[in-house]
Amino acid sequence: xxxxxxxxxxxxxxxxxxxxxxxxxxxxxxxxxxxxxxxxxxxxxxxxxxxxxxxxxxxxxxxxxxxxxxxxxxxxxxxxxxxxxxxxxxxxxxxxxxxxxxxxxxxxxxxxxxxxxxxxxxxxxxxxxxxxxxxxxxxxxxxxxxxxxxxxxxxxxxxxxxxxxxxxxxxxxxxxxxxxxxxxxxxxxxxxxxxxxxxxxxxxxxxxxxxxxxxxxxxxxxxxxxxxxxxxxxxxxxxxxxxxxxxxxxxxxxxxxxxxxxxxxxx
Amino acid sequence: xxxxxxxxxxxxxxxxxxxxxxxxxxxxxxxxxxxxxxxxxxxxxxxxxxxxxxxxxxxxxxxxxxxxxxxxxxxxxxxxxxxxxxxxxxxxxxxxxxxxxxxxxxxxxxxxxxxxxxxxxxxxxxxxxxxxxxxxxxxxxxxxxxxxxxxxxxxxxxxxxxxxxxxxxxxxxxxxxxxxxxxxxxxxxxxxxxxxxxxxxxxxxxxxxxxxxxxxxxxxxxxxxxxxxxxxxxxxxxxxxxxxxxxxxxxxxxxxxxxxxxxxxxxxxxxxxxxxxxxxxxxxxxxxxxxxxxxxxxxxxxxxxxxxxxxxxxxxxxxxxxxxxxxxxxxxxxxxxxxxxxxxxxxxxxxxxxxxxxxxxxxxxxxxxxxxxxxxxxxxxxxxxxxxxxxxxxxxxxxxxxxxxxxxxxxxxxx
Numbered sequence: 001x002x003x004x005x006x007x008x009x010x011x012x013x014x015x016x017x018x019x020x021x022x023x024x025x026x027x028x029x030x031x032x033x034x035x036x037x038x039x040x041x042x043x044x045x046x047x048x049x050x051x052x053x054x055x056x057x058x059x060x061x062x063x064x065x066x067x068x069x070x071x072x073x074x075x076x077x078x079x080x081x082x083x084x085x086x087x088x089x090x091x092x093x094x095x096x097x098x099x100x101x102x103x104x105x106x107x108x109x110x111x112x113x114x115x116x117x118x119x120x121x122x123x124x125x126x127x128x129x130x131x132x133x134x135x136x137x138x139x140x141x142x143x144x145x146x147x148x149x150x151x152x153x154x155x156x157x158x159x160x161x162x163x164x165x166x167x168x169x170x171x172x173x174x175x176x177x178x179x180x181x182x183x184x185x186x187x188x189x190x191x192x193x194x195x196x197x198x199x200x201x202x203x204x205x206x207x208x209x210x211x212x213x214x215x216x217x218x219x220x221x222x223x224x225x226x227x228x229x230x231x232x233x234x235x236x237x238x239x240x241x242x243x244x245x246x247x248x249x250x251x252x253x254x255x256x257x258x259x260x261x262x263x264x265x266x267x
Numbered sequence: 268x269x270x271x272x273x274x275x276x277x278x279x280x281x282x283x284x285x286x287x288x289x290x291x292x293x294x295x296x297x298x299x300x301x302x303x304x305x306x307x308x309x310x311x312x313x314x315x316x317x318x319x320x321x322x323x324x325x326x327x328x329x330x331x332x333x334x335x336x337x338x339x340x341x342x343x344x345x346x347x348x349x350x351x352x353x354x355x356x357x358x359x360x361x362x363x364x365x366x367x368x369x370x371x372x373x374x375x376x377x378x379x380x381x382x383x384x385x386x387x388x389x390x391x392x393x394x395x396x397x398x399x400x401x402x403x404x405x406x407x408x409x410x411x412x413x414x415x416x417x418x419x420x421x422x423x424x425x426x427x428x429x430x431x432x433x434x435x436x437x438x439x440x441x442x443x444x445x446x447x448x449x450x451x452x453x454x455x456x457x458x459x460x461x462x463x464x465x466x467x468x469x470x471x472x473x474x475x476x477x478x479x480x481x482x483x484x485x486x487x488x489x490x491x492x493x494x495x496x497x498x499x500x501x502x503x504x505x506x507x508x509x510x511x512x513x514x515x516x517x518x519x520x521x522x523x524x525x526x527x528x529x530x531x532x533x534x535x536x537x538x539x540x541x542x543x544x545x546x547x548x549x550x551x552x553x554x555x556x557x558x559x560x561x562x563x564x565x566x567x568x569x570x571x572x573x574x575x576x577x578x579x580x581x582x583x584x585x586x587x588x589x590x591x592x593x594x595x596x597x598x599x600x601x602x603x604x605x606x607x608x609x610x611x612x613x614x615x616x617x618x619x620x621x622x623x624x625x626x627x628x629x630x631x632x633x634x635x636x637x638x639x640x641x642x643x644x645x646x647x648x649x650x651x652x653x654x655x656x657x658x659x660x661x662x663x664x665x666x667x668x669x670x671x672x673x674x675x676x677x678x679x680x681x682x
Contacts, residue, residue, distance in 0.1 A: 044377070128362075136360035139320055140374040140426075141350060147377060 032145075032226070033153065033219045039146040040154040048151035049158075056117045056152070057159030061166060067112050068167040071104055072096060072174025079175075080183045089185050093193030096175035097168075101202045105168040107259055110160065110213035114251040118221040121152055122247040125225025126240035134226070149226065153218040160214035161207040168206065205266045212262055216254045221247045271334070273298040273430070273462055274319055276488075279328035281314060288314050290486035292328070296479070298429075301456055301463040303473045306483035312466040313357070315483065316432050319464065320354050353423035357435040359415045361407040361422070368394065368403040371422045378426070389425060396458075397421040416448055424459060431456075433465045445469055449476055450564035474594050475559045475567050498593050522575045522597070528590035535588075535602040536655040544652050546601040546609035547659075548587075549666040550578065554644035555595040558632050561642050566632040570644070571595070573631040577624035581616045598663065606652045613648055617673035620646060625674045633678065643677040 040049070079095045125148060128134050137144045172194055179185040224247035231239045272295035281289040288311040296302045304312050317323040318330050321337055330337045337349075361370050371393055375386045394403050397417040407415055416436060423431055433452060437445040449469060453476035456463045467473045474480070474494035482490035482497070484504040490497060497505075523531065535545065552574050559567040574597065578589050582599045589599040601609050629644055649670030653662035 131363070132356050132358060132360040133362055135322060136354070136356060136362075138322060139349075139352070139354035140378065140422075142374065142377040 029219055029223050032149070032223050033215065036145050036149040036153045036219075036222070039143065039150040042146055042150075045146070045151060045154075048147070049154050052151045052155030053159055056113065056121075056155050057162060060113050060116050060159070060163060063112055063116055064109060064163045064167050065170050067108060068105075068170035069174040069177075071108060071167075072100065072171030072176075073178040074174075075099060075104070075171070076175035076178035077183070080179050080185060089179075090189045091193060092175065092179045092185050093172075093190040094197035096179070097172055097194040097198045098202065100168050100171040100175075101198055101206045103259070103263075105164045105171060106160075106206050106209035106213060107255060109164045109167045109210065110217055110255045111252055113156075113160065113163065114217050114221070114248055114255070117156075118217050118251055119244050119248050121218070121221045122225040122244045123240055125149075125222060126228035126243045129226060129228045130236055130240060144226075149222045152222055153215070156214040156218035157211055160217075161210040164206060164210040208266065209259060209262050212258050213255050216258055217251045220251045220254065223247075224250070270297055272296060272331075273333060274464075275331040275334070276315075276318070277329045277331065279318065279325040279330060281311075281318070281323065282326050287486055289318075289325075292483075292486075292488050294481055294488045294491055296462070296464060296481075298462050299460060300478035301453065301465065301476055302479040302481060303465040303467050303477040304481045304483055305467060305470060305473070308468075310483045311486060312483055313434050316354075316434055316464065316466055319430075320352050320432055321349050322354075351429040352432065353426060353428035353430070354432045355416075355419050355423045355434065355436060357438055359407070359419040361415060361419055363407050366404050366406055367399055367410070367418045367421075370407070370418060371425050374422065374426050393421040393425050396455075413447060417451065420451065420455065424455065424461075427459075428461055430462045430464065433463065433467075435466050435468070437467060437469050446565045446568045449473065452476060453559075453564050475555075475564050494594065522579060523588060523590045528588060528598070528600075531588045532600055532659065535600070540655075542654065544605050544654055546604050546606060547651050547653060547662050547666045548582075548599045548601065548609065548613060549592065549649050549651075549663060549670060550574070550597040550599070551647040551670060552595045552597075552628070552644065553647060554642055557642040558644070562632055562635070565635040569631040569635040570628050573624070573628040574646075577620060577628070580624075581619065582612070585612065598666075606650065609650050609652075613650060613673070617648070621674040625676045629676055629678055641678045643675070645675040646673055647671060648673045 039045070075096050076092065079092055080089055083089045083091055083095070125134075128148070134144045134148070137147060176187070176190055180187045180190050224243040225240075228239045228243045229235075231242065233239075234242050274294075274296040276292050276294045279289055279292040280287065292315065304315060306312050314323060318325060361367075362373070365373070368390060372386055372390045375381055375389060379386075381389075394400055397420060399414065399417055399421060402410055402414055402418070407418065410418065436452060437448050449467075452463060452465070455461075456476075465473065465477070474497075477494055479492065480490065480494050480497050481488055482500075482502075482504050484502075489502055489504050490500050492500075552570065555567055555570060558570050571591070575589075575591065578587075578597055578599060581587075582589055582601070585601070586603050587599045587601050589597060592598045601612070604612065625644065625646060629642075632642075647670040649666045649668065651662045651665035651669060653659065
């Protein structure tokens with residue numbers, strides 16, 4: 001009888017346990033983020049933030065330029081062929097610019113930085129954790145949140161919007177190359193449409209999204225690495241690998257969910 | 268009156284996932300001493316150490332530093348007390364992306380407002396003191412195990428801590444390096460005057476450098492006191508931990524382990540007729556403390572090794588079975604000799620040891636511990652006769668009581 005009862009209750013218990021765990025880790029991440037942000041304003045943080053700006057921001061520029069260029073080019077190519085059927089190829093500049101500034105720029109930039117810098121951050125912090133280097137910081141009275149986490153989150157918040165801007169500009173240039181130079185759309189119309197259709201609100205909304213994504217990506221990647229040793233499914237190097245995978249997957253999923261939520265609020 | 272303890276555990280209990288690791292632990296650690304925590308692997312020694320530095324909080328009980336509890340007080344107060352401590356991890360925990368210099372400088376850069384020049388001066392001083400001058404710009408992965416230990420020690424000492432905790436500092440090292448690391452800890456402890464707390468398996472080697480031993484057994488502290496007192500401690504811990512660990516250490520002397528000695532003794536007794544005699548000889552190497560404090564731990568180890576070789580050289584070929592009995596004591600069983608024969612053998616041994624072996628012992632120590640040092644050493648020996656029907660304990664005690672000096676040597680400083 002008891003077994004039968006458990007058969008009915010177990011799925012609910014499983015759901016409940018999962019939910020509690022999920023809510024718990026959400027709360028822990030939020031506290032983690034707030035503490036890291038507060039510690040950004042402590043002494044001796046600026047050099048570390050600049051160092052992370054170089055790593056997360058400057059060293060991601062090339063990949064952002066490449067992805068932005070080809071995204072803009074493919075967008076120009078596809079849009080031109082669609083618009084030309086309605087004789088609306090003059091709207092190419094509007095379509096490319098608004099798509100990039102409002103959606104593709106922030107989302108693809110965030111996903112690319114997750115792949116390049118986010119994964120490396122999780123792996124690095126996870127390795128520091130399993131080799132007791134974070135414990136060593138604790139014993140030296142060096143706050144690991146201040147020393148390791150805070151500069152990374154701060155640098156992400158600064159570099160995501162900047163890289164998004166780079167992505168937008170180079171994407172519009174890519175659209176110009178494929179639409180105007182390769183397919184023969186009018187250059188003046190393209191540039192005029194870009195200038196006329198993109199408003200300040202579009203740009204600021206794109207930057208708001210970039211900042212939200214920065215917070216999500218940096219928090220998820222740092223959190224996963226920092227608590228690698230708490231994983232119950234594996235230990236050691238394998239745990240670092242799994243933490244890195246879950247950080248990248250979770251960041252990408254959360255970027256897309258947050259994109260919808262932020263868009264629906266801002267629109 | 269007993270001095271006031273620097274660190275005190277009062278009824279500390281710690282559980283992980285329902286499993287009790289420390290159960291009602293009470294201990295005292297005194298300032299300026301080297302205290303070693305011994306116990307089997309997985310007994311909770313590292314957990315105990317992490318309680319001291321605040322990396323782990325007890326589930327029950329209190330950890331006090333200078334009488335002030337470390338738990339249940341403001342975070343700032345804990346930080347102020349923990350400020351006096353450094354921790355040397357079992358795996359060193361050096362930052363592998365930083366050079367040795369950067370590793371040592373990190374605690375000063377991050378926790379003090381010292382100028383760059385002052386930090387550089389302090390770091391360079393520690394690098395010189397730990398003989399890492401040529402490795403300052405190398406990464407930890409480019410260093411040998413011993414050098415990594417020295418780098419970790421330099422980092423632990425750069426903030427001038429009052430207490431340094433060493434978590435199995437000799438793990439994974441070969442016997443020579445083990446001795447070198449223990450020697451280094453003792454040497455730096457004397458030089459800098461910090462309180463050292465070690466977790467170690469190196470029995471009896473740690474006895475030479477330790478003022479106090481804490482024995483962790485069955486989740487609690489079963490003994491705390493001087494190494495000499497541990498020898499007399501009558502508890503299952505001695506058989507299960509100390510003697511088995513000692514057995515591993517006889518690679519040093521080349522003699523039998525105590526366990527092997529016991530087995531050989533028992534098998535000899537079974538073979539003997541009840542009225543047949545055997546003789547026990549107990550040797551004591553005097554002056555070992557002076558060698559350890561004047562020339563270092565490695566020199567003391569070498570003296571013990573040479574003494575073991577001398578005993579084995581004389582008594583091995585005539586069927587003698589020998590083992591190390593204590594820090595500076597050795598015992599030999601002569602199963603086929605009566606008292607008169609044993610006395611003759613011992614007289615020969617005394618003549619040889621005064622002529623040649625005692626010089627080898629002191630020279631060996633001097634080679635390891637510095638040529639300029641001068642100490643006096645002596646060797647005592649005592650005989651006693653036993654029979655299979657008599658317990659071995661009284662025979663051993665009789666041999667100790669009969670001990671008289673058979674050799675003595677005082678080195679000349681410019682020798």
